[in-house]
Amino acid sequence: MEQQLSPAAIDEPAARGAVVAPPGVVARTVHGLNRYLREVGALLWKDLLIELRTRDAFVSMLVFGVLSLTVFNFAFELRADSVALVAPGVLWVAILFAGTLGLGRSFSHERERGSMEGLLLCPVDRSSIYVAKLLANIVFIVAAEVVLVPVFGSFFDVSILKPGIVAVIILGTIGFAAVGTVFAAMAVNTRAREVMLPILLLPILLPLIIASVKATGLLIDGEPWSATWAWVNLLIVFDVVYLVVSFLVFEYVIEDWG
């Protein structure tokens, strides 16, 4: 395995030019401490630009999310008396299903055009691919939530736009995307990839789902922030654990792609 982030491995004038003088224009390379951020920036710029042009992930997540909310409305015959009981669950199931759809798209254009191999051929730290994809996925899911959550609030007449609830949604989204990005990269390289992603993802996410639903429910009921502390703590631990673990293992998922 390649050594990562060790300064020795980064700059190697090495054997280049020892035998052949580099021909023509010598492509000089930029080094420095911010090169990692530069790589992440380039990757993120590429993903955001493509999404801005195609709106692939955003539109599919949004439509699917609104459809889920509609289906829940009829499935549960939601009325004022029952809404409070199931509302948090409805919201999180809609977010998770829509988000899973968006995560599933995040590597499909890399695979269909073989461009992931193009990335693997670049002299970049491979974890930067994870960081960029994770950030892109968080941006896309949050963008869908910005529309989906108010729609949920007005559909079911729940006052949802409280700072606490927003914080819980963001914490939940980070953990969701942290694991989801790794599994999306795996699932796209398996048979039946559309099915594989939720099968891998949902069991792992159960602690996050339990914590998010509980915390959201308590806050909708008007409980103070302190009452949700145990659940918010669990969410933070989940996020930290999976940001670290995913960052470490992602490299093994994308080696030998294609």
Add this chain to the structure above:
Amino acid sequence: MTIDGGVGPVPAVKLEGVGKRFGRTNALRGIDLEVWPGERLAVFGPNGSGKTTLLRILAGLTRPSQGSVSIDGLEYRNNGRSLRRRIGVVAHHPYLYEDLTAEENLQFYGRMFGLAEIQPRVDDVLRRVGMERRRRDRVRTLSRGMQQRLAIARAILHDPDLLLLDEPDTGLDQEMSARIGEFLEDERGRRRTVVLTTHNLRLGVEHCDRFMILARGRAAYQGRNDGRDLAQLEELYWRHGAAA
């Protein structure tokens, strides 16, 4: 860093006993190969003979099951990043994003390769492949031949020492194939090391210094291009390549 105490030249590509097994099939077996800096090697062989696997191993995309690979005397295991910086690859896939323009694709790869002055390099390679006028077109709207040109521009963007071309002329019309030939001639002047796989024996005989014929994962024939003509090469190919 010096190799062998800095004494003597180092091959640009050196394979020793390289094999690759997928499950119960051997894609490559016991390949030994040396390519010297500035040489152009053509690899021939029928479909399924292991050409692509060989190139993928050279590009560091696939680990060999046995044997060792070194590029400029360095192995991938500890030098992945610095090796990737000096290798350019044109594969079956163009490695381009359809919803970005030709220019944006090159700018993206320029940033990924950490080039200091991206725009002059992008202009330069676009000119070389004759695509300046299509630079603002999205890749989606480009023909197969145009996409292949852009893929070549992408591969030489960072001015690699070693260029790997996997059947660069497959699926292209006569005119585009001829352009690939011109491109290889041009590379001769630039003293870049080139490894090329192709079904087109003419391309190899006209523009390469050495041949290798692969048959069922083995190097059935290796030799220099010492003024051989196409008919002789065809005879060799049928004897070694198709015999298996």
Add this chain to the structure above:
Amino acid sequence: MSVLGRAAAPQRFPSIRLRPLDLLGLVAFVLIAVSMGMALLYAPTELIQGDPQRVFYVHLPMAIVSYIAFVIVFVSSILYLWKRRIVYDVVARSSAEIGVFFTTLVIISGGLWGQATWGTFWQWEPRLTFTFILWLIYVAYLMLRQAAQDKERVARFAAVLGIIGFADVPLVFASVYLWRGIHPEPAGMPQAMATTLFVSIAAFLALFSYLLIHRIRVDRAREELDEMLATVED
């Protein structure tokens, strides 16, 4: 190495004499028989739950064994990614299969026990919920192994899931307990009960080791067969 040379090596073919593995199998069998006898005849009847409580002597040891199995999956997943030796993948896969098998039995025995004491097969009781979520994670692990092509990639993906899945265990544990509130742990048990439980745990550990080693041997044999076929091909 020649094919004949390999095949002729004596340890490749089981002979009649008792190998250490057979001995382990025998020990496991005897211990299981003894522990079943003790659970049914020796251990006293529990005062509140009555005879159904005897399920406990298989339920708990199997749960312990499956947790151990998942720890082994985790450790060998790390070792595989680190050392890239196929044997670690074989250990991880074998352990996961046996772990899922025992977890399934834990859930069934837990259900039967629940049927007898609570009157319902399934309760979202924290321990049972915890085991059930583990079961889902490792069933997904086995499904992933089926869904990925190319042996090397299967091993790599599975190892990644083996690590991610195990990192979830404490989180699942914390969440289900927070979710239902903490249950009072049963107070001390009589000596006879403890002894029976102890023997049962030993018996299931022996059985687990036997199954695991056996499974690994079968897989390694298959691995060697693949290698031989690749060598003799053409």
